[in-house]
Amino acid sequence: MAIQIDSSLTPAALLPQIEKLFTLSGQKINALQKRWNAADGTPVFTVAGKYGSRGWTEWTQGFQFGSALLQFDATGDASFLEMGRKATVDFMAPHVSHTGVHDHGFNNVSTYGNLLRLLNEGRIPANATEKDFYVLALKISGAVQASRWTKIGPDAGYIYSFNGPHSLFADTIRSLRSLAVSYLLGHKFMAEGDKPVDLLARLLQHAETTAKFAVYYGKGRDSYDVPALRGRTAHESIFNTNDGQYRCPNSQQGYCPFTTWTRGLAWILAGYPEEIEFLETLSDEELKPYGGKAAILARFREVAEAVADFYLSQTPTCGVPYWDTGAPGLVHLGDYLNRPAEPFNAHEPVDSSAAAIAAQGLYRLGLHLQKIGNTAQQEKGLRYEKAALTVTKTLFAAPYLSEDPAHEGLLLHSVYHRPNGWDYVPAGQQVPCGESSMWGDYHARELALLLFRQAKGQPYYTFFSK
Numbered sequence: 001m002a003i004q005i006d007s008s009l010t011p012a013a014l015l016p017q018i019e020k021l022f023t024l025s026g027q028k029i030n031a032l033q034k035r036w037n038a039a040d041g042t043p044v045f046t047v048a049g050k051y052g053s054r055g056w057t058e059w060t061q062g063f064q065f066g067s068a069l070l071q072f073d074a075t076g077d078a079s080f081l082e083m084g085r086k087a088t089v090d091f092m093a094p095h096v097s098h099t100g101v102h103d104h105g106f107n108n109v110s111t112y113g114n115l116l117r118l119l120n121e122g123r124i125p126a127n128a129t130e131k132d133f134y135v136l137a138l139k140i141s142g143a144v145q146a147s148r149w150t151k152i153g154p155d156a157g158y159i160y161s162f163n164g165p166h167s168l169f170a171d172t173i174r175s176l177r178s179l180a181v182s183y184l185l186g187h188k189f190m191a192e193g194d195k196p197v198d199l200l201a202r203l204l205q206h207a208e209t210t211a212k213f214a215v216y217y218g219k220g221r222d223s224y225d226v227p228a229l230r231g232r233t234a235h236e237s238i239f240n241t242n243d244g245q246y247r248c249p250n251s252q253q254g255y256c257p258f259t260t261w262t263r264g265l266a267w268i269l270a271g272y273p274e275e276i277e278f279l280e281t282l283s284d285e286e287l288k289p290y291g292g293k294a295a296i297l298a299r300f301r302e303v304a305e306a307v308a309d310f311y312l313s314q315t316p317t318c319g320v321p322y323w324d325t326g327a328p329g330l331v332h333l334g335d336y337l338n339r340p341a342e343p344f345n346a347h348e349p350v351d352s353s354a355a356a357i358a359a360q361g362l363y364r365l366g367l368h369l370q371k372i373g374n375t376a377q378q379e380k381g382l383r384y385e386k387a388a389l390t391v392t393k394t395l396f397a398a399p400y401l402s403e404d405p406a407h408e409g410l411l412l413h414s415v416y417h418r419p420n421g422w423d424y425v426p427a428g429q430q431v432p433c434g435e436s437s438m439w440g441d442y443h444a445r446e447l448a449l450l451l452f453r454q455a456k457g458q459p460y461y462t463f464f465s466k
Helices: 012-035 061-075 078-091 109-120 128-147 170-184 199-213 262-280 284-290 293-313 328-333 352-371 375-395 438-456
Strands: 045-047 050-052 149-153 156-159 167-169 189-191 195-197 236-239 246-250
Touching: 012 061, 012 078, 012 375, 012 438, 061 078, 061 109, 061 438, 078 109, 109 128, 109 170, 128 170, 128 189, 128 195, 128 199, 156 170, 156 199, 167 170, 167 199, 170 199, 170 262, 199 236, 199 262, 199 284, 199 293, 262 293, 262 352, 284 293, 293 352, 293 375, 352 375, 352 438, 375 438
Parallel strands: none
Antiparallel strands: 045 050, 149 156, 167 236, 189 195, 236 246
């Protein structure tokens, strides 16, 4: 079966749930802010309802402070603006110049980017010096991220992951936001010998490398690349850095290289539609040197539709997936795709964070397809839109929305790193459940803000702001 789509849903119909989410969200942001000691590192995920850190990379700090900015955006409560603004100034500068990660889109666009957007929208009083500060941070962030580059051909390459130059992560598609913003702000990125580096070219080349190697289209690339599994994704793609040749799929956080880690797929599903929205703002002339606007948009749609269709067909009826579509314990759950996900089962965890990320991608893709004029595409777009709203309705209610004031998380039943065993298993349970993650909470808020603005007739929410 597949997700059971409720075609009657609209953003306005979900307003009561969205408003409840932001009420709870504000309480949880304040509670964490009051308790958290910055010397303890960055909050990553909860253990028995309390946020803790996990030394790997500090990739979630932007979500922590960006959440306060989203809360201000939705509610107008200036205390959250001040919280997010001050924390950005106090803590985020190291992320702007961080050369060792692929996370600039997560950390810097969620903080400096949200602040610049709010300034441009007139939500923050005009202040030229403050704006210049955000602009400079975003220009440099995009350049630093683009400098982390592995070339695999004359006009091909990718931003490599923290694993090293051989490694392309699915996640990084959402860090293309940092390159897009830097490009829109007119940054001139210079390298050795005063040679300019084309930020837009690197964005498009990374997207194409991800599309070509991290996504499968049911065309026989390997034994498992069959039509029924069109849209399957690999978390990591491995390359020979000596000659640029692709070697194999791999997985860091999924079950294995040949199964789909659902949060990895969700990053791709969210990333391509938001980049479509960015690319739509560019002129035909700007995109002509890279193959032309029509061809680029068509390729991005091909990728987004493939992973969207996989998500819809490989997710239980409620819209919340299990953490990996090939997880070995799923065999013990019987016909699990024909009923709602079961977060308290004894065999495999669900991942609500993947659902929150995917829902945003489905919604943006759905709106885009409904605008392009082809009847078949419009019908498909409406299906994606309604699927996104169906997932949202599930997430913004029990058992996923955290109403317990003692629990610091907002979105329950998120999973971080199942293979490493980092996720908390409560007493009496067999698999991780009942916990939250900073990225899951942030993306639940971001999804809620997107739909809140739609329901209220406010400006459409995007990551970029001209």
